[in-house]
Amino acid sequence: MAASVRHLLKPWTPSLCLVRWSRYNPYYLDPDPSKDARVPESELSPEEKELQELKTVSPIKAALSSDTSSAFNDPLISKFINMMMQDGNKILARGIMTQTLETIKRKQVEKYHKSPAAKREEIECNPYTVFHQALENCKPIIGLASVQKGGKSYQVPVPLTDNRRRFLAMKWLITECRDNKHRRTHMYEKLSQELLAAFANEGNVVKRKHDLHKMAEANRAYAHYRWW
């Protein structure tokens, strides 16, 4: 009975569609702005063929104005820019990000030219790979959650979702650069220093990640207080 009744539970969608909406039915698909990502039909596995067919039939959410089909569109960097943005000033945030990437490139290229030929291959000059790797190095693996048991609240080690880890890494980077650096340095300068340090697994953000891991390790006895 439950299975047959369940198809009646699709929520009502209005006949007049608003263009930019933030709450969609779960069967709405995300827009895919990449132009050349089409793989010819013969190379697709049966599940991927089903996915492609779904894309032709299902409704798709409205695209945001920050979605581009350009080759330079990087979702991670877009997310970081959105997190840095204050009061909706996207132009400023994007400018800071481009300046940061440029500074990283300059520093790495300088390092490349100054180093002997043997060490040159290890130096990563692509600022995008530096950013991605630095963010990976800042992501915590286990987090702490506050659980109340018997009147007392304990800090319980808990696995984190990928989104939460990415958010924490970005948040730590931004707060570290805003609060703990010298007042008169520009944000792009502070960010590039912090990103290069995180790329080499040093610096305050990686230290903060290690502190979280140490606290989780210290509280490992409370791991069974979790019920999810």
Place this chain on the structure above:
Amino acid sequence: MSGSVVQEKVAKLLSRQNGKPVLRPIKPLALKNEVASRSLKKGEATCVTEMSLVMACWKLNDFNNSVCSKEVSAFYTCVEKAQNKAKGKQGTQGRLLPKEANTLLKRFPNLSSEI
């Protein structure tokens, strides 16, 4: 099917013919158009063994993540499996979830008074 049987039982419980009535209701004996939304079985902590392996590896290697990459990836696979299990198992056991039942009842309620 058992509507009349239920009515007879209720009439017997309310009647004064066989001594004191068993039920003395203050509100009318009618069901609400809502289901109680508890039914949350208390689960256990998932992936505790994997987590303890990761932490043991950390203690040995001074929290170096590149050395412990095997344990960490095992932990991630365990977490993903647990998440998929939790999502899939919620609504497929043949019963309606309280939320779904409430939505249906809101749309097709039991009318207790004439409109």
